[in-house]
Amino acid sequence: MAVTPVIVAIDGPSGTGKSSTSKAVAARLGLGYLDTGAQYRAMTWWMLANGVDVADAAAVAAACAKPSIVSGTDPLAPTITVDGTDVAGPIRGREVTSAVSAVSAVPEVRARITELQRSLASETAAAAGGIVVEGRDIGTTVLPAADVKIFLTASPEARAARRSAELSGADAAGLAATREALLKRDAADSGRTASPLAKAADATEVDTTELTLEQVIECVVTLVEAARRPVR
């Protein structure tokens, strides 16, 4: 018996567990996976690498059609390239992290990346039986007809502790500085006009502060399995 492709949207602020949960759920259920934050980071990396002033929205808008951003949707080995260059490492650096909210607030950037996301989501969902897409505006704007919508939250303290445990070397920062940077990015992402970070009215909110990653994964897998409808 075949099942219809299932589209899963997972949104929320930084450090709530979107990437870890989405990859694990997709791997467990044999679905594709798309990290939309990585696409905004890749766009930002290209702007910085090409000397575009990220504070100049008109310059960012004028340039944003140029880079070719390609995402691999295997949850066990997700990839991201810009004009054929693997940027998976550099897009996680501090420079990109502090510039990404400005670039992603530009409507032309969002229009271009949203189009990429919609076509990749429908191709992958058809080929893999479904896809888990994570970001900030997936349930509200990119895929408003998603079968399952989850909005992850966690206290700023828990999120900062998780993030700062990941950072090392030149990117290492104290807990207080990490918390501050994270709250600043949340405020920018939630306060922008174009498709802000927001919970869709029909999303299920899961507060992960006191949950283990495994508990969050279980919760989402249960919701996805309940939404999958057999085709007769």
Ligand SMILES: Nc1ncnc2c1ncn2[C@@H]1O[C@H](COP(=O)(O)OP(=O)(O)O)[C@@H](O)[C@H]1O
């Ligand atoms: N429920 C959880 N409890 C403890 N640590 C978690 C939990 N969920 C995620 N993490 C850890 O927190 C860090 C950030 O998670 P990530 O999935 O990258 O969040 P996001 O994609 O929302 O920014 C990772 O190191 C991850 O292993």
Ligand SMILES: Nc1ccn([C@@H]2O[C@H](COP(=O)(O)OP(=O)(O)O)[C@@H](O)[C@H]2O)c(=O)n1
């Ligand atoms: N759907 C999305 C996903 C990310 N973003 C932007 O991209 C940035 C990086 O997203 P991310 O998911 O990699 O961030 P982390 O949660 O990993 O810190 C966010 O802070 C937003 O500015 C967005 O605007 N819309």
